[in-house]
Amino acid sequence: MNRRETGSASSITKCLFPVAGLGTRFLPATKEIAKEMLPLVDRPIIAYGVDEALSAGCREMVMITGRTKKSIEDYFDRSYELEELLKARNKKTLYEKVIALSELGDFIYLRQHSPLGLGHAVLCGEPVCRNEYFGVILPDDVMIAEPSVLSQLLAVHEERGGSVLALEEVPREETSRYGIVVGTEVAPGVYSISDMVEKPAPEDAPSTLAIMGRYILSPAIFPILARQKPGAGGEIQLTDGVRTLLSEEPVWGVVYNGRRFDCGTQQGWLSANIRLAMENPLLREVVRQAIIEE
Ligand code: UTP
Numbered sequence: 001m002n003r004r005e006t007g008s009a010s011s012i013t014k015c016l017f018p019v020a021g022l023g024t025r026f027l028p029a030t031k032e033i034a035k036e037m038l039p040l041v042d043r044p045i046i047a048y049g050v051d052e053a054l055s056a057g058c059r060e061m062v063m064i065t066g067r068t069k070k071s072i073e074d075y076f077d078r079s080y081e082l083e084e085l086l087k088a089r090n091k092k093t094l095y096e097k098v099i100a101l102s103e104l105g106d107f108i109y110l111r112q113h114s115p116l117g118l119g120h121a122v123l124c125g126e127p128v129c130r131n132e133y134f135g136v137i138l139p140d141d142v143m144i145a146e147p148s149v150l151s152q153l154l155a156v157h158e159e160r161g162g163s164v165l166a167l168e169e170v171p172r173e174e175t176s177r178y179g180i181v182v183g184t185e186v187a188p189g190v191y192s193i194s195d196m197v198e199k200p201a202p203e204d205a206p207s208t209l210a211i212m213g214r215y216i217l218s219p220a221i222f223p224i225l226a227r228q229k230p231g232a233g234g235e236i237q238l239t240d241g242v243r244t245l246l247s248e249e250p251v252w253g254v255v256y257n258g259r260r261f262d263c264g265t266q267q268g269w270l271s272a273n274i275r276l277a278m279e280n281p282l283l284r285e286v287v288r289q290a291i292i293e294e
Contacts, residue, residue, distance in 0.1 A: 012154065012216060013060055014128065015053035015135035018121035019046070020066035020112035025265045034069045036139050038269060041276045041283070045263050046072055049139035050104060056150035058135055059105045062128050064112050064121045073109055078102045117235025122217070123225040131219050133157065138213030142272060145258020149214045152256050156190055157216045162250035163242065166214035167191065168260065172202045178210035179239035183253050191253040193246060198232050198239040209253065211239065212260060221245055 023030035029038070036046035050061055063072060079098060086095040112124045122136060135150050143149040143166075153164040170178060176199050183191030197206060215238075224244045231237040245251060261272035277283040 015058040016125045049137040052148045055148040119236035119238040126222045136215040140264035141213035142261040149256045164216040166212045167253040170210040175205035182206045189255040
């Protein structure tokens, strides 16, 4: 059944992870390694995003990668030398943990040859997503929520159809960092979106509802992105594409319940590590002592 033609809403199976960005805000740490592979407490950042996609029922993880991102591919694959070594040393729990990483779902890797923007990265997923609705997770925005933020978006998609964006109320002085929406609240925390603008100055922002790194998108976005001209920063912007989509199909926004950690900068990543370690009974005291001793 072609969901795009019938317009019916149902669960999604594919989640796109655009991870081909250059990570310039985190240089030089990210010069040769993927920022998504930096550890957040006990796992790489990307692992949190994959868990979120799994929790929303996705089984196909579509990674849009670039030149410095090969370690992501290796992380979710078998590692025979390591497995043999753990087995020989009788480290059963670790052995099982390592094996489990390669069994989480189907991982598909597509290359974005040059970082032409988030919209272009999403377009690179077309050969896999084709006519299906799909999830998008920007993994450096780590979301801790129950149910997961992607699941919260999916619930709205299943009820109403159409595309769904995660929204967060931001201070007015920060609007120039985000895509900002115009919408009408149709249910508590659920908005029917009528317009959006990428990174407006505080005085020009039509609201303080900002788009955060989670989306359920209609496949109708692909032809739109394919014909779209570069926007802000000379990049193919996803916000511009969704803005065009608005004139063709419904787009909803959900003010999600949960916490977001921006791990795309050194400051955000450091803060996320400290905060999440403080919530871990095994690490809480380590962090406390380290701070006290300073
Ligand atoms: P960011 O705006 O965080 O860009 O992209 P970035 O390159 O990762 O980091 P900075 O700003 O240079 O420090 C948002 C998301 O879109 C992906 C990024 O990997 C990130 O997940 N992206 C961005 C692409 O996959 N391709 C692009 O061309 C641009």
